[in-house]
Amino acid sequence: MRVFVKNMRGQALMPCSQRKARLLLKQKKAKIVGYKPFTIQLTYATGEAKQEVTVGVDEGARHIGIAVVSKDKVLAKGEIELRQDVHSLLMTRVQYRRSRRFRKTRYRKARFLNRRKPEGWLPPSIQAKLDANFAWVDKFCNLVPNPKLRIEVGKFDTAKMINPEIQGVDYQHGQTYGYYDVRYYVFARDEYTCQVCKKKGKILHTHHIVYRSEGGTDRADNLITVCTDCHTSENHKQGGILWKWMKEHKKVKQYKESPFMNTLRIRTFRKYPDAEITYGSETSPKRKDLGLEKTHYNDAVAITGVESINENAEDVFYIKQFRKKKRSLHEATPRKGRKAPNATQKRNSKNTKKLRGWHLNDEVACFGKRGWISGFTGTSSAYIVDGDGQYIQMPNKNYKQVTLSNATKICHNNTWQYFVAS
Incomplete structure (x- = not known):
């Protein structure tokens, strides 16, 4: 690189x-x-010879691929992973505030009719991804002289993805149109097959993936088909398959990324009117002609339009966005070790930002591994996670805390984890 x-x-x-x-x-x-x-x-004046440079961007809802190419040389390439937890955190905030309003407190005037959304407003979960896409495109365009920008966007017909034969007035009908209720739509979606034992011909139930007692909804994307033999109390308990589904948030057929990519495409046209736009149907054959495997950064290399590659960067950078600081004043379950009730806790004392010169998300080396500080505990220990989100532990110890004296600081990070892999 x-x-x-x-x-x-x-x-x-x-x-x-x-x-x-x-x-x-x-x-x-x-x-x-x-x-x-x-x-x-x-730090000295020099000649400023410049060649043609192309920045290729493979935009996405979960990952962004970026490549910088000059003629037949790949100067840099990498992949960026975006946050997927914004929506769930907002829903958690809603629950905290709602429970707070229902407690015995002074009367506060309702505030649901005095706020207007500005023109072009988008939900925060979508806006965060849009901002991240555009921020990294601008970042790399500012690092090279007079770049030529090529972006791959997506255009999807979600209704046709669900039903390829849809036409005319059928676009105005929802997914459950023609079914007696949501329950029978879920059965048809899962092809009347138990999703645990994969057998047909049994008595079926619609199971809530996230239990209703845990806040699960009756929406079709939270329902799944399970037979009577598998829909047991044992499977609902901790260690059972249904409990595992709830903790892992098992996904059914969803089409969340398609509407986002349509929104991103329109905003990209407005943000970069001079950029060359391409689509996935053009990128895939180009990548295969170049002999590159399927990755987001290799897609970005193909998007640049390079015809042959004589020099390909061996190093690949990986960037991951994450939530650095929790700032909520209230919690559903107060943490242990508090010296004062939750009602009197201050915002800045709920999470430890730094400890003895160490900061959250500092990149460190520990026991031959590289990781990032995800939290502090006590007066001299921290939690350190690696690139896969696994805790780095001290040898022959069961607990997750690592004494900071065993760690070596590599660099300080903000809300992005950055590393280069060979």
């Missing part, structure tokens, strides 16, 4: 090799101005 370069005025130049960047830094001819991705700034 090449190193991005800026001149003395902060303007982007052509990326250089890692070896050349090391020599410039050693000779004090450059200084480091960014680590994610690694960027240097020259």
Whole structure:
């Protein structure tokens, strides 16, 4: 992966090799101005020869693929993972506030008719993904000189994805149209097959994936077909298959990403009117012609329109967005170890942001592994997770805490985890 370069005025130049960047830094001819991705700034005037550079972007609801290509050379490529927890966190906030309003408190005037949504408003879960897509496109476009931007967007007909034969007035009918109720729609969707034992011809039930006692709804996407033999109290209890489904939020056939991609496509047209737009039907054959395997960053390489590759970056960067700080004032279940009731807790004392010079999401090396600090405990310990979200534990210990004296700080991070894999 090449190193991005800026001149003395902060303007982007052509990326250089890692070896050349090391020599410039050693000779004090450059200084480091960014680590994610690694960027240097020259401290002396130099020629500014520039070649044609194309930035390819594979937009998505869960992952973004980005590649920077110049002629037949892939200068940088990587993948970005977006947050998927915004909606669930907002629903949790709604529950906290609703329960708070129903307690014995002073009367507060209702506020459901005095707020208007501005033009172009989108739900926060969608807006967060849009902002992340555009922020990283702008980030990489600002790192190279005069980039040519090519973006792959998606255009989906969700109704036709559900029913390929749909036409005319059928678009005005919902998924459950023609069924006696939602229950029979769920049976038809699952082809009258128990989703536990995969058998037909049995007495069937519609099971709530998230139990109603846990806040589950009666929507079709929270219902699944289970036979009488599998719909038992044992399977509902901890350790049972139905309990496992609830904890893992088992997914049924859903089409959430399709409407988002349609929204993203329209906003992309407005945000980047000069960008070249392509579609997945064009990207896939190009990627196969280049002999690249199916990944988001390889799709981005194909999106750039490169005809052949003579130099392909061996390193791939991975970026993951996450929630850094919990700021809610109220909790359904107060944590242990509180010295004061939840009602009197201050916002800034509910989570420990830093401890003895360590901060949340600092990248650290520990027991031969690389990870990030996900939380602090006590006066000298922390929880450290690796790139797969698994806790790094001390050898021969069952608990998850790691003493900070056993960790070495690599760098400080904000709300993004960044690492490069060879």
